Amino acid sequence: MDFNWTHQDSAYRQRIRDFLQSELPANWADIARFGPGSEEQTEFSLQFCPKLADAGLLIPHWPEQWGGAARPPWEHFILGEEMWRVGEFGSDEQKRQYIPEMASGKAIWCQGFSEPNAGSDLASLRTRAVREGDNYVINGQKIWTSYAALAGQCFLLAQTDGPDGGRSGIAIFLVPMDTPGIEVRAIPSLIGHGDIHEVFFTDVCVPASSRLGEEGEGWNIISYALANERVGIPRYEMGTAELDRMVAELKSRGSFSDSVVRARAAEAAAACEAARLLVYRVVDGRARNVPPANEANLARYAVVTAEHLVTDFGMDFLPDSFSERSHLSFLSHHERAIVTGIAAGAAEIQLNLVARRELDLPRGS
Amino acid sequence: MRLDYNEDQTTFLTFLGQMLASSEAEFRAAEDWGRYEYGAALDARLEENGFFDAAAEEELGTVAAAAMTYEVAQKPVAIECGASSLLRPFLGREAPRPLAVVLDDAPGAIRYLPVARTLISVSDKTVRVAELTEGSVSEVESLYAYPMGTVDRKALSWSELDVASDRVRVLWRVATAAELAGVLKGALESVLAYVRERQQFGRPLGSFQAVQHRLSINAIEIEASRMLLLKAAQSLSAEDAALALGYVQKIASRVGYDFHQFMGAMGLTLEHPLHRWTYRARLLRADQGGSSSASLAYASERWGAP
Incomplete structure (x- = not known):
């Protein structure tokens, strides 16, 4: 068991950070304010994703023949893997038709x-x-x-x-x-x-x-894609980043000495770390080619809990920030915290699956 | 990053599992309905076979020691494991076990003291040990499903150890988190076995979604506890250790009430082992200041002093 990153993993992370540092505009929070479906962010994405593709950071996990670099799961799990399933199940004609555009970052x-x-x-x-x-x-x-x-x-x-x-x-x-x-x-x-x-x-x-x-094959393909989607976005990382921003804001106001506030921040952080490790278990299984069991169901529920605790922390101790333009990311995070328990299969569906598959509890009549 | 046990750890835990499958680890109602049974024979066999020395071996390390503590704690018999497997290899001298530990000279009874041969005392600056002579410890009657005892601490012959107290505190937080997570896991398995079988309204209790969802949440949190404590066992960072202990102490009470809820009246009896885990968890969730204290320690490590 080893919870440390390899040197290659750390270097890869640094490369991504350097890329984002140089390529993300200063007004990124404004661009992202209304979400990935907004005109602002879409316009940005259509410029940004091809840059990612040029830097080899869009689809590094795809097979080499389709423009990827066949990199291992730990390097790329933050990317939308359900689209990779096209490469798994699609015909050659479909691959030729769709993959180049996806690989170049121009497809929505x-x-x-x-x-x-x-x-x-x-x-x-x-x-x-x-x-x-x-x-x-x-x-x-x-x-x-x-x-x-x-x-x-x-x-x-x-x-x-x-x-x-x-x-x-x-x-x-x-x-x-x-x-x-x-x-x-x-x-x-x-x-x-x-x-x-x-x-x-x-x-x-x-x-x-x-x-x-x-x-008749659709359900199997979609089950696989949903298993990926459930942990496809590392929301605990967004939660952790928001929490650090909230703590920084509280510190700047001189309000982070109160024990209640500090303990609540720690509880939210603990939930984020719990979710992180449960998601890592899913990626670890992929990296070792172990067939997926129920890890993604456990992980997804933990992620939902973490998102809620981070948002509640902010709303309890920085209520004014949720209406200020200077803290747009808090507001965006709050909106995401509501949807996170619903998208890609409701949290309660995850609990049903954990009960039956992980805990071996009987089905209802 | 690799989150499965390595080959040596897997072998170690497989052998441990075989030993813990012995009938000596099973539940028997204690004499006079006592609240605990100390697994003395099994403890002795684990010691003879070197299980408590795993942390000092490179390929096993503190991860295997913490995993062992988690496994041992799942049994309805009590066996002192956390201090022996995670503290003892780092004390720099022989310490006859079982061990008992007291932090900051906290008042009151100390768990495992009536069976312990060594008491470890950790304060801000020093770590001291004292061997316990026969007759020096008074057993205290308590609800906690541990042997609990007191000793005249001033009368003991203490030796100061050349080991940093901060490091021992981190190890002890990891050990306590492992023991509490194991206790909760043992209780969970016991409750799952019950609700799979127990029929009401013509169907198993465990088929009702109200029961399934709460047990699923509990299981997710216990698994998260296990991952957090194993990470802390590897890094031995003050931040990870405080996080792991704070997390499992926070969930312990709610999870414990759920277990009793689903066990119904059967869980109130001393014929069923659930009380053994419940009352060990009751003590452990408050250990070292409880979840609030661990959370504040984490906040200081991560975000700096107030």
């Missing part, structure tokens, strides 16, 4: 998963894809879709086996968002401008070659 994708009646119970989704010759015709509705208005492509889940097809009928389609019959409506929300949307599919015709994997 959205995930067509949730529906009005299929949220936590994702397998009950009802968007239909009906085979007609060499094409599929897609009808249905998606909701809560992040970045749909800006995305060029949609990673879409649809049912191919009729309305009661269940998991075995789910297939994945890679659908260009400019295909006729797709309508996107933004949903005004708490969590950033342009972040969540409704997407309507009316007689959307896509070629059969846009199906990722086989009919």
Whole structure:
């Protein structure tokens, strides 16, 4: 057991820090204020991601043949790994079509998963894809879709086996968002401008070659992708950074000598470190090629708890900062803390999975 | 970064697991419904086989010693392990075990003292040890599921050790965190076994989501405790040790109440072992000033003095 970083890992981290130091603009907090779906941040991302790609920092974990460097999991786990699944399950034609743009940092994708009646119970989704010759015709509705208005492509889940097809009928389609019959409506929300949307599919015709994997394989692919998404973003690191900023602010006001405040800061930090180590267990398993068990479910719940404790600490002891322009990151963090227990599978779904798979508790009747 | 045990640690913990699977480690109601049973025979066999010396061996180290403390604490019999496996190898001299530890001359009864052969006293500046002679310790009746005792501390023959008290405090925080996390894990397993079997409303109690969610949260927090204490065992940094102890002490009370809640009236009896873990946890959660004290120590390490 070794909790230390290797020299290579430390050097890699330093390289990323140096890159961000030189490339992130001074007004980054302003740009990021309204979240990754906002026009401001999207415009920035479309400039920034190609720079990351040029520096070899966008997709270092991808296989070399698709432009990556096949670097080990510890170096890259902060990146959106579900897109890597395209390389795992996709046909050569799909890889040639999509991967270069993703690898160069110019692609924006959205995930067509949730529906009005299929949220936590994702397998009950009802968007239909009906085979007609060499094409599929897609009808249905998606909701809560992040970045749909800006995305060029949609990673879409649809049912191919009729309305009661269940998991075995789910297939994945890679659908260009400019295909006729797709309508996107933004949903005004708490969590950033342009972040969540409704997407309507009316007689959307896509070629059969846009199906990722086989009919019926979709659920396995998506289960894998969600396992990655659950720990894909190192939110404990954001929480830790916010907590340090909050402590710095309290110190500058002379308010960090109170024992209650100090103990609460320590409890929030402890929750962040607990989440960090549980997430590291997931990455450690990947690095050693151990098949994933339930680590991601445990980790995700711990991350949610940590986010809440950090936010509560700030709101309790720096309530005025949540309305000041000088502390935009506190406000953004608070908004994220609400969504973190919902996105990528509700926290309670993680607890169900822990109970059944980790604790071997029986199913309800 | 590598978060599985190395080959030597795996072998060590496998052998330990075999020894702890002995019937000597199982629950038996104590005579006169006493609150604890000291696992003297198992303790002796662990000592004979060198288990308490792991920390001094390079390939095993303090991580294996902390992992051992966590495993031993899961048993319903009490065996003094934390001080023996994590403090003793660093004292710079032989110290007959079992060991008892007192910090800052805290008043009151000391756990393990009635079975201990050495008392270690840690203060701000010094670490001292005294061998305990037969008859010098008075056992104290208590609710805590440990042998508890007092001794006339002034009358003991103390020797000062050439070891930094700060380092011993860090090791003791790690040892206490490991023992408390192990106690909670032992209780969790006991409760899980019960709710998988116990039928109400025609189905197992453990199939109700209200029960599942709370036990899942408890299990996540106990696993987080284990990871935090193992990290602290490797780094032996004051920051990591305070964090690990503060975290597990913070969760201990709520988790313990949940366990009793789901065990129902059976958990109130002395025929079921749950009380053994509950009352060890009760003592450990308050040890060294409890979660608040550990949290303040962490805050000072991380963000500086007030």
